[in-house]
Amino acid sequence: MNNTNNILDIYKFVVVNNNDILLEKVEININDYIIENLENGNKLLKKRITITVINDIKKYNFSNSIILSCTLNNIPVSILKYSNIMKNIYDLINDGTTIIKNTIMNIKTIEINISGFHYYKNLGISIQSADSNKTLLEIIKQCTSNNIFIDMEIKLNNNEVLKLLFQ
Numbered sequence: 001m002n003n004t005n006n007i008l009d010i011y012k013f014v015v016v017n018n019n020d021i022l023l024e025k026v027e028i029n030i031n032d033y034i035i036e037n038l039e040n041g042n043k044l045l046k047k048r049i050t051i052t053v054i055n056d057i058k059k060y061n062f063s064n065s066i067i068l069s070c071t072l073n074n075i076p077v078s079i080l081k082y083s084n085i086m087k088n089i090y091d092l093i094n095d096g097t098t099i100i101k102n103t104i105m106n107i108k109t110i111e112i113n114i115s116g117f118h119y120y121k122n123l124g125i126s127i128q129s130a131d132s133n134k135t136l137l138e139i140i141k142q143c144t145s146n147n148i149f150i151d152m153e154i155k156l157n158n159n160e161v162l163k164l165l166f167q
Contacts, residue, residue, distance in 0.1 A: 006030050034161050048153070050163045054140050057164070060156060062132040068153040068161070072143075082135040085152075087120075089142045096123035102145035105130060105138050140166050
């Protein structure tokens with residue numbers, strides 16, 4: 001493997017004349033794949049899907065998904081839950097009015113701590129929790145509206161891995 005550009009050299013075999021085997025070199029950028037070790041000793045390279053357009057997110061179901069990694073402005077987020085990432089973004093914005101202006105969430109400007117609402121005292125707003133699909137849309141909307149760079153990898157319930165890049 002060439003460590004300077006994350007290229008992995010692998011070989012596929014092709015049977016040629018007289019049952020000779022030709023090993024053809026294939027270069028693979030390991031950043032584009034997730035390597036899954038199979039029970040029989042084989043390895044499956046699963047292509048990462050990179051999403052940079054908000055409408056493309058709506059094509060996927062994020063219910064029961066797992067966040068594999070997330071950075072906000074190149075700083076790693078330690079608790080990989082949608083609600084926690086949203087809270088981190090709100091803390092970066094640090095202005096309730098700006099959040100309300102760009103939100104898709106149900107937000108009230110009074111303190112409410114019932115019916116799924118959580119009050120953010122520092123922002124002066126109460127935000128109702130939502131499912132992972134809506135929360136992810138809110139995360140991306142706030143990042144794009146407030147110039148916050150997000151790099152996130154999510155494993156879907158069907159084992160597809162998505163890489164989200166937004167600012």
